[in-house]
Amino acid sequence: MRQSHLFTKTRKEAPKDEVSKNAILLTRAGFIHKEMAGVYTMLPLGLRVLKKIEDIIRFHMNTVSNELLMPALSPLERWEATGRLDTIDVLMKTVPANDHSKERSSNSYVLNPTHEDVITPIVRDVARSYRDLPVSVYQIQTKFRNEARAKSGILRGREFRMKDLYSFHKDQEDLMKFYDSMKTVYANVFNDIGIGADTYLTVASGGDFTTNFSHEFQTLTEAGEDLIYVDKKNKIAYNKEVVNEENAKKLGVNFEEMEQIKACEVGNIFPLDTRFSKALDYTYTDEHGEQQIIYMGSYGIGPSRLMGVVVEKLSDEKGLVWPASIAPFSLHLITLSKDKESEASKQAVSLYDTLRERGVEVLFDDREVSAGEKFADSDLLGIPIRVVISDKSLEKGGVEIKERTSELSEIITIEELLATYNKNC
RNA sequence: CGGGGUGUAGCGCAGUCUGGUAGCGCAUUGCGUUCGGAGCGCAAAGGUCGAUUGUUCGAAUCAAUCCACCCCGACCA
Numbered sequence: 001m002r003q004s005h006l007f008t009k010t011r012k013e014a015p016k017d018e019v020s021k022n023a024i025l026l027t028r029a030g031f032i033h034k035e036m037a038g039v040y041t042m043l044p045l046g047l048r049v050l051k052k053i054e055d056i057i058r059f060h061m062n063t064v065s066n067e068l069l070m071p072a073l074s075p076l077e078r079w080e081a082t083g084r085l086d087t088i089d090v091l092m093k094t095v096p097a098n099d100h101s102k103e104r105s106s107n108s109y110v111l112n113p114t115h116e117d118v119i120t121p122i123v124r125d126v127a128r129s130y131r132d133l134p135v136s137v138y139q140i141q142t143k144f145r146n147e148a149r150a151k152s153g154i155l156r157g158r159e160f161r162m163k164d165l166y167s168f169h170k171d172q173e174d175l176m177k178f179y180d181s182m183k184t185v186y187a188n189v190f191n192d193i194g195i196g197a198d199t200y201l202t203v204a205s206g207g208d209f210t211t212n213f214s215h216e217f218q219t220l221t222e223a224g225e226d227l228i229y230v231d232k233k234n235k236i237a238y239n240k241e242v243v244n245e246e247n248a249k250k251l252g253v254n255f256e257e258m259e260q261i262k263a264c265e266v267g268n269i270f271p272l273d274t275r276f277s278k279a280l281d282y283t284y285t286d287e288h289g290e291q292q293i294i295y296m297g298s299y300g301i302g303p304s305r306l307m308g309v310v311v312e313k314l315s316d317e318k319g320l321v322w323p324a325s326i327a328p329f330s331l332h333l334i335t336l337s338k339d340k341e342s343e344a345s346k347q348a349v350s351l352y353d354t355l356r357e358r359g360v361e362v363l364f365d366d367r368e369v370s371a372g373e374k375f376a377d378s379d380l381l382g383i384p385i386r387v388v389i390s391d392k393s394l395e396k397g398g399v400e401i402k403e404r405t406s407e408l409s410e411i412i413t414i415e416e417l418l419a420t421y422n423k424n425c
Numbered sequence: 426c427g428g429g430g431u432g433u434a435g436c437g438c439a440g441u442c443u444g445g446u447a448g449c450g451c452a453u454u455g456c457g458u459u460c461g462g463a464g465c466g467c468a469a470a471g472g473u474c475g476a477u478u479g480u481u482c483g484a485a486u487c488a489a490u491c492c493a494c495c496c497c498g499a500c501c502a
């Protein structure tokens with residue numbers, strides 16, 4: 001895409017109502033726009049990143065599950081049935097604009113904060129027999145949670161993107177088999193996104209659902225809200241909430257030997273056991289014709305939060321730094337000549353066209369602004385590879401290529417550059 | 426939900442204490458100059474001073490109420 005046609009522009013100054021690094025940089029670079037506290041628009045550049053993150057998640061989930069899309073709205077009855085209408089304090093309900101007298105009305109709905117209560121009746125209609133089990137489905141969707149205090153930019157919003165997967169099993173053993181396999185699937189996601197090395201499988205409390213532990217995936221960053229005890233040798237961590245003497249014995253670990261580090265929860269997996277199947281009376285028919293209770297698990301990843309975590313971890317004082325796998329563009333082509341008829345300008349346009357023909361996602365800075373402004377913007381946007389073509393670079397024999405994370409650049413010929421992208425044909 | 430802070434041009438701010446014609450920088454528009462790290466000069470355009478009510482001859486400025494946003498804490502299936 002030509003940068004002169006890009007919807008957004010960069011800004012030099014940070015917005016006054018943001019403090020977090022992720023919100024400041026993403027706003028300055030034109031990736032997001034704040035609508036209100038905890039609610040953001042994904043501008044074209046931000047949407048490109050979000051889509052790539054979601055596509056990576058989708059790719060890995062498709063190896064074990066089926067994608068569907070549930071509604072964001074659900075009837076109040078769905079939550080009354082599980083007893084959660086009044087117990088989830090972040091639950092948001094719609095109130096008819098023309099009827100403020102009623103707390104509850106036939107026009108009142110829940111803005112779903114999660115979907116156990118919605119998916120379970122759907123699967124109950126489909127999977128009635130042991131022959132249908134196990135089964136799992138997932139979606140990537142916008143969730144609503146009325147956080148008491150939205151903060152940390154896109155790390156904790158009132159409206160955010162979430163991948164949520166739900167699995168259904170004939171017994172606990174089968175549930176745990178699937179549950180354990182999901183740990184590997186999740187690790188693959190975080191590796192592909194580029195934060196695998198600093199993302200720890202973390203033992204956490206099972207919440208209200210079970211007496212068992214659940215697991216979170218925690219990425220080390222100062223911007224995180226959680227404190228975890230990290231066992232780097234065994235590549236596992238423990239959420240502070242489970243750190244006590246009783247659990248030390250139960251798990252056979254010594255918390256005192258571990259390093260305490262701040263981290264951000266980018267994913268979690270829960271053995272729900274029979275919490276929802278019991279409440280919603282979901283049983284299946286086993287081999288002997290007997291009715292048996294269903295065992296469930298739920299598995300979440302927050303794509304929008306992941307985007308924020310990547311910014312917090314990888315960006316530098318000059319701006320954003322995107323891993324190649326989720327960068328909005330893979331290559332930033334910059335021409336420094338303002339004369340459209342110059343050799344450099346012609347070569348730049350020709351190179352841009354060729355790269356596009358080869359399927360390279362290239363952002364072409366064709367704007368008539370100073371070199372300094374183009375370089376500063378390029379650093380701020382954080383595209384992994386920068387290619388500069390100018391009269392000077394042509395004199396030296398080609399184009400100047402530089403990685404966003406490197407201080408060094410080198411001159412290569414246009415043929416050499418194109419050869420790199422040949423395999424994409 | 427408790428404590429603290431901030432609302433003035435699209436963005437970032439000064440002016441408020443001590444009431445008296447609305448200012449600066451960035452961005453925008455035009456002209457000139459420059460052309461490898463946000464360069465320079467001249468000019469122009471842009472404002473219900475968060476909202477409401479009150480005090481006053483006169484309110485961005487004083488008072489009351491409300492709203493929004495940020496930070497700390499509590500909370501975070």
